[in-house]
Amino acid sequence: MEALDREELTIIRKFEHIEHCLKRNVQAHVSNGFEDVHFIHMSLPEIDKDEIDLSVEFLGRRFDYPIFIAGMTGGTKGSQLAGKINRTLAKAAQELNIPMGVGSQRAMVRKPETWESYYVRDVAPDVFLVGNLGAPQFAETMPERYGLEEALKAVETVQADALAIHLNPLQESVQPEGDTQYRGVLKALAELKSEFPYPIIAKETGAGVSMEVAVRLESIGIDAIDVGGLGGTSWSGVEYYRAKDEMGRNLALKFWDWGIKTAISVAEVRSSTELPIIATGGMRDGITMAKALAMGATFAGVALPLLKPAVKGDVEGVVKVLRRYIEEIRNTMFLVGAKNVEELRRVPLVITGFTREWLEQRIDLPAYLRGGRF
Ligand SMILES: Cc1cc2nc3c(=O)[nH]c(=O)nc-3n(C[C@H](O)[C@H](O)[C@H](O)COP(=O)(O)O)c2cc1C
Numbered sequence: 001m002e003a004l005d006r007e008e009l010t011i012i013r014k015f016e017h018i019e020h021c022l023k024r025n026v027q028a029h030v031s032n033g034f035e036d037v038h039f040i041h042m043s044l045p046e047i048d049k050d051e052i053d054l055s056v057e058f059l060g061r062r063f064d065y066p067i068f069i070a071g072m073t074g075g076t077k078g079s080q081l082a083g084k085i086n087r088t089l090a091k092a093a094q095e096l097n098i099p100m101g102v103g104s105q106r107a108m109v110r111k112p113e114t115w116e117s118y119y120v121r122d123v124a125p126d127v128f129l130v131g132n133l134g135a136p137q138f139a140e141t142m143p144e145r146y147g148l149e150e151a152l153k154a155v156e157t158v159q160a161d162a163l164a165i166h167l168n169p170l171q172e173s174v175q176p177e178g179d180t181q182y183r184g185v186l187k188a189l190a191e192l193k194s195e196f197p198y199p200i201i202a203k204e205t206g207a208g209v210s211m212e213v214a215v216r217l218e219s220i221g222i223d224a225i226d227v228g229g230l231g232g233t234s235w236s237g238v239e240y241y242r243a244k245d246e247m248g249r250n251l252a253l254k255f256w257d258w259g260i261k262t263a264i265s266v267a268e269v270r271s272s273t274e275l276p277i278i279a280t281g282g283m284r285d286g287i288t289m290a291k292a293l294a295m296g297a298t299f300a301g302v303a304l305p306l307l308k309p310a311v312k313g314d315v316e317g318v319v320k321v322l323r324r325y326i327e328e329i330r331n332t333m334f335l336v337g338a339k340n341v342e343e344l345r346r347v348p349l350v351i352t353g354f355t356r357e358w359l360e361q362r363i364d365l366p367a368y369l370r371g372g373r374f
Helices: 006-021 082-095 106-111 112-117 146-159 169-174 186-196 210-220 233-241 246-254 262-272 284-295 304-313 316-335 353-362 366-370
Strands: 038-040 056-058 061-063 065-067 129-134 162-167 200-204 224-226 275-280 298-302 349-351
Touching: 006 082, 006 233, 006 304, 056 316, 065 082, 065 316, 082 112, 082 304, 082 316, 106 112, 106 129, 106 146, 129 146, 146 162, 146 186, 162 366, 169 233, 169 246, 186 200, 200 275, 210 262, 233 246, 262 275, 262 284, 262 353, 262 366, 275 284, 284 298, 284 316, 298 316, 304 316, 349 353, 349 366, 353 366
Parallel strands: 065 298, 129 162, 162 200, 200 224, 224 275, 275 298
Antiparallel strands: 038 349, 056 061
16 A cells, blocks of 8 residues: 555544544543633623624624634545535534634645535635634745745635634644644744735634733734633643554643633733634633633634534534524623623623632733723
């Protein structure tokens, strides 16, 4: 048998990821931190629940709900598994008028025949679609390094509206075939940003974005940050199940819960930059999502809970999960007297516990809570 090339290995790896995500518990063993964030119940909301408007503005577009379907997959030929997942998610996103991302398009850059597995425009003509490439591919030491051409290909082949660049040093560092080149990535992204005609979203994948990183990303003109924090899907957890030997398993286990919790990452990015934030990482109910919005995020992002219905091609199943979150966000907004997301960002919050100690050392917490968070 002919040896598999790098891109074929990438495709196989993707399916192993999906399989592990479906069959095993790959979530972090720690929370995403929002249990330390408390709303103050409002007995006199002075609004009607029916008048609550959940719409948000992001990169010049208006969306009906503050939820973002985080990118998961792509890379098979035609309408096989990855294509089915993306099309199912896209139909749900179209129905609800919310944005969505596709998974890494690295396979597509090398094997253009896999483009259809990322293509959803025919079923989701109006969806705000976000393409996806990995930061290591832009590193100066990467052979066949990516640049403007690959970024344009990723966006234009699927008629996307923006490009996400995923930052995933944790995952790359604990997998045997990982791309651990990161030298020169920021400079490469600055160059890309100066000539690329689409918005760029920098996106972590489960270990969170710190204020130092956020400030650097803002300084080169990145348009938004998906904090992809700790507390949801753990890529080190996924790699633990994929590890072929004791050494690999040990490394992945040690770093299973590595990173900055989503709640803390939102606070760090909000207090240090003006960038729109997508709060992804362990968002599993609407109360938690409302907390992220109150802390200054524009969207709560979700991946893993949508995978199961999406694999089955169950559009209504995906919509049902999302509508449950939407109703929980709406109910929370009613109980804190916020009739739109702008007002939700001004309601009082109390931050306690571990998060408080962390935040006090990292940011001006009283100012943040007084409204410095906006
Ligand atoms: C099966 C699966 C595949 C994923 N593939 C990608 C990917 O290709 N590119 C990327 O940027 N993020 C990828 N992610 C990460 C998600 O976008 C998200 O940041 C992460 O799963 C945390 O969200 P969650 O806790 O809701 O799952 C993937 C997640 C899952 C569950």
